Amino acid sequence: MASNDRARIDAIARYGILDTAPEAAFDDVAAMAADILDAPMAMVNFVAGDRQWFKAAVGVGWNDLPLDMSICRQIMLKPGVVVVPDLTLDNRFDGNPLIHAATGLRFYAGAVLETPDGVPVGAVCVLDTVPRPDGISVRQERTLKMLAAYTMTQLELRRTTALAEAEAARAEKRGQRLALLTKGAASLLEADDAATMIHDVYALLEEPFGLDASFFYTCSDQDLRLVASAGLTPGQQRQAHRLEFGKTICGIVAETRTPAHLADIQLSDDPEAAFLRTLGLDAYLGAPLIHDDRLLGTLSFGRRGQAFSEGELGVLRTLIAQIATAIGRLRADDRLRESEARFRNMADHAPVMMWVTGPTGFCTYLNAHWYDFTGQEPGTGEGYGWLDAVHPDDRPAAGQAFATANAAQRQYRVDFRLRRADGVYRWTIDTAAPRFDDDGAYLGYVGSVIDIEERKVAETELEARVAAALAEQARIEETLRQAQKMEAVGQLTGGIAHDFNNMLAVIIGSLDLLNRRVDNQDARIRRYVDAALDGARRAANLTQRLLAFTRNQPLNPEPVDVDALVTGMTDLIRGALGADIVMETVLADGRWHVLADASQLENVVLNLAMNARDAMPEGGRLTIVTRDVVLDDDQVAAFPGLTPGDYVAITVGDTGTGMTAEVIARAFDPFFTTKEVGKGTGLGLSQVYGFARQSGGHVAIDSAPGRGTRVTISLPRQTATDPARSQGDTTAGPAPGNRGEVVLVVEDEPAVRQFSADALTELGYRVLSADGAATALRLLETHPDIALMFTDIVMPEVNGVKLAQEASWRWPGLKILFTTGYARDAIQQDGIALIGKPFTIEELATRVRQTLDG
Incomplete structure (x- = not known):
């Protein structure tokens, strides 16, 4: 742990x-x-x-x-x-x-x-x-x-960004240090004496390195003499004016010709560092100035606070080495020739590519590292030949930037890709400082070129990761918004359908009762009643489609052989397609079954086939394909709520007009249709969508204008552990006789309650009515002869399920029949008697009889 x-x-x-x-x-x-x-x-x-x-x-x-x-x-x-x-x-x-x-x-x-x-x-x-x-x-x-x-994506993005910024900061610091080296080299070239050179270098480094003191000693046989210093009082300068070899840190550096790097000087008890402690220094670097194996003197830098970093030490050591070279140059007899040789020696051993130009911009020198890096023949980069090694796409901008800076005699900096000796282009940064003589005349540039490929790669990778993270976030947000939209529309539509079912129950039931009392001799009344019943049944069918979209229609799931189902529908579909449409089926040999409502699945396939027919007014080909598929995590990611696993897919394809992306995006919305007014309700595909989701699957559309349409519905494979649930057989049974049984109707909707009571009375039962659970329990106590309680599930205060639980506990022999117009209200367990709204008198008679005979 x-x-x-x-x-x-x-x-x-x-x-x-x-x-x-x-x-x-x-x-x-x-x-x-x-x-x-x-x-x-x-x-x-x-x-x-x-x-x-x-x-x-x-x-x-x-x-x-x-x-x-x-x-x-x-x-x-x-x-x-x-x-x-x-x-x-x-x-x-x-x-x-x-x-x-x-x-x-x-x-x-x-x-x-x-x-x-x-x-x-x-x-x-x-x-x-x-x-x-x-x-x-x-x-x-x-x-x-x-x-x-x-959340983890955000954290990883923060970490990646921080790493890239840190790397960029390090690269920037390296660039700054290399720029200091470049400026230092320039100042060494321009200095006419050693003391000025040391003062210029100290001034260059004082602020960026936080220096507090500097000592420059020249030497004779066994003696060191202070020539230039910084950060010392006059008294301290007198005290440090002369040193013997081997005494104090500077004397030891001179005697051993070995650099000395000290940290935490104030915590040290080294007697040779006593003078440094009196100055308040904490960090110190002293190095011998050696040129051509001759000891010219020593140069030291010190500061208060933290020790010098490795990067700072590298810059200081490089500058000290360059200073030693410069001092050697100044001591030479032939100043011009020696200056040229010393600079070339220094630049050729520098860790960067260095170059020098004249005032016209003509390059007069490129160091050895340039030629080693680019593979150009020595001397060919001079003039404007250096541009030949620059990437062709970057060459115009690089040349223009240099020309503009040279004309303005200001500092120059540009990024471009430079061809390496092996032919690979790498990103570099080219920087330079202008040079002027004592009279202020412009002499040209001294500059350096640094390889920054790693930094560029890190920046590119960071941008790619950020873009990928933003794209993934946008995809997740869009998927979530779509799922929330469909859920919200489903809830609204389901609520409307629920209320419609209650109203249709009253209409259909009342017309049923009226039909029983109409004189057969009055044909007109009979015709009017039949027409009203037909319209009500159509409205009930429309409501079922709404419930199908909302995934709230009562289903009767059972094991279904999809291939057999499609085969059994072939003649029906061919008959509905017409002579201009050729139909073919490609079946998966029925290896896997699904657990679904067979009649609803038939409606779905038929609905898709009719849509395909309407999309081919000039004729074409309709193809129904079944196949067994295994969906992994990536494939189900676009369908919220879907789990990876085995599925049976049914694809209905056509060669018709196809759909645009805008139509596909709205195809499953209820009441959306591209057909003419009166040619469709807009509930066909929404019913398919609702059935697929309620059955644990999904539906997808692949289409484009002029390319036809393929609609695929995928349903989970039935496993050995899947129960074949049923809402009960709703086929017609024997009509009940007048047996005198007492039925208690519990319904909070007055019209539905009245119709149910009238229907049951018509069927020969004695009927009691209650508008809620409290009244129902009182009637059960006072009428022990009640044989059946017929109750709605959704009621205020106490719903039908809780009422049934209480009644069953108190009167164990009581038979109970539930009714609902909304599948979310349904009780998903075996052995429960349930009838959906709206229902006919015949359906009610059958279900009541079956429940009583249970």
Whole structure:
């Protein structure tokens, strides 16, 4: 466990997220989790060290907790989404004051935040002060997973950005140091004496390196003499004026010809460093100035504060070496010739490509490193030949930038791709400083070229990762918006259909009763009643289509051989297509079955075939293909709620006019149609969509204008453990006789209650009515002869299911028949008697008789 804690702490440290300010991206995650899971509290938290810290929180008045009060610490032991319906019943949280307080936390649901290498660092979770025995829905679980994945994407993006910025900062610092070397080299070339040279270098380095002191000694046989210094008082200069070889640090450097680098001088008791301590220095670098194996003197730099870094030491050592060369140049007899040789020697051994131009911009010198890097023949890069090694696409901009800077006699900097000796182009940065003589006349440039390919690659990779993360975020958001839209439309449509079913139950039932009383001799009345019944049944069919879209139609799932179903429909479909359309089927040999409502599946296939027929007014080919498919995580990602696994796919394709992308986007919306007015309700494809989703599958459209359309509905394969659920047989049975049984009708809708009572009375039963659970229980107590309770499921205060549970417990022999117009109200368990609204008197007679004879 300790190693796991260490790995988690290290992972969180890499992200640099702890104790940072609120950010909109994480606040949105917490807000969305609270909203979608309907929870008063939500948070994005991290468990680190001895505490739990919240990066974002909704409904919480604190931003961290001691580790012994953390719920997520225990939850993180299990990856994925973890749901605890009642925290007080879980012994992992015994003694936790947040849970066992009078108004403590009771419910928890969270998705663990895992790094790409599987280290849990926290969770996206919601909390409630009341338990939720039913846990969360599949959609809510999927949302938590998506929010956790989005949170980790944000963290990875932060880390990648930080790494790239750090690398860019290091590259920038290297560039700055190389620029200092370039400027230092330029100042060494221009100095006429050693003291001026040392002062110029110190002035160049004082601010960027934070220098506080410098010493330049020249030497004779066994003596050092101070020639130039910085940061010393007159008294300190007198004290340091002369040194003996082997005495003090500078004397030891001169005697041994070995550089000395000291750190934490103030903590040292070295007697040779006593003078440095009196100056208050903490860090020191002293080096011998050696040229042509001759000791010319020593040069030292010191500062207060932190020690010199390796990068700073590299610059100082390079400059010291260059200074030694420059001093040697100044001491030579032939100043001009020696200056040329020394500079070339220095530049050719520099770690960067260096170059010099005259005032016209004509290049007069390129160091050896340039020719080694580019593979150009020595001398060919002079003049404007250096441009030949620049990438053709970058050459015009590079040449123009140089010409413009040279004309203005100002500093020059440009990025371009430079051809390496092996033919590979690499990104470089070219910088230069103008040179002027004592009279201010412009002499041209001294510049350097640095390979920055690694930095460019890092920047490109960062941009690609950011773009990919933003694209993935946009895709997830669009998928979520589409699912939420379809869910909202489904809820609205389902509610309308529910109310319609109640009204249609009254209309159809009343017409049924009227039909029984109409004199057969009056043909007109009979015709009017039949026409009204036909219209009501059509309205009921329309309502069923609405319920199909909302995935709330009562289904009768059973094992279905899809190939056999399609084969059995072939003649029916061919007859409906007409002579101009050729039909063919390609079947998968029926290896896999599905668990679905066979009649509804037939309607779906027929509906798709008729749509295909309408899309081919001039004739064409209709193809029905069945196949067994296995869908993986990537394939189901575009369909919220779908799980990977085995599916049976039915594809209905045509060679018709096809659809545009805009039409495909709205094809499943209820009442959307491209047909003429009166040629379609716009519920065909929405019914297909609703049936597929209610059956645990999905439907997809592949189409383009002029390319025809292929609609594929995929349903889960039936496994050996799938129960063949049934809502009960609704085929007509024997009509009940007048047996005098008593039936109690419980219905809060007055019109439906009256019709049901009249229908049952017509059928020969004695009927009692109740408008709710309280009245029903009183009637049951006073009428022990009630044989059947016929109750609606959805009622105010106490619904039909709870009423039935109470009645069954008190009167075990009581038979119960449920009714509903909305599948969400239906009871999904075997052996329950149920009749859907609207129903005819014959259907009611059959179901009542079957229930009583149970």
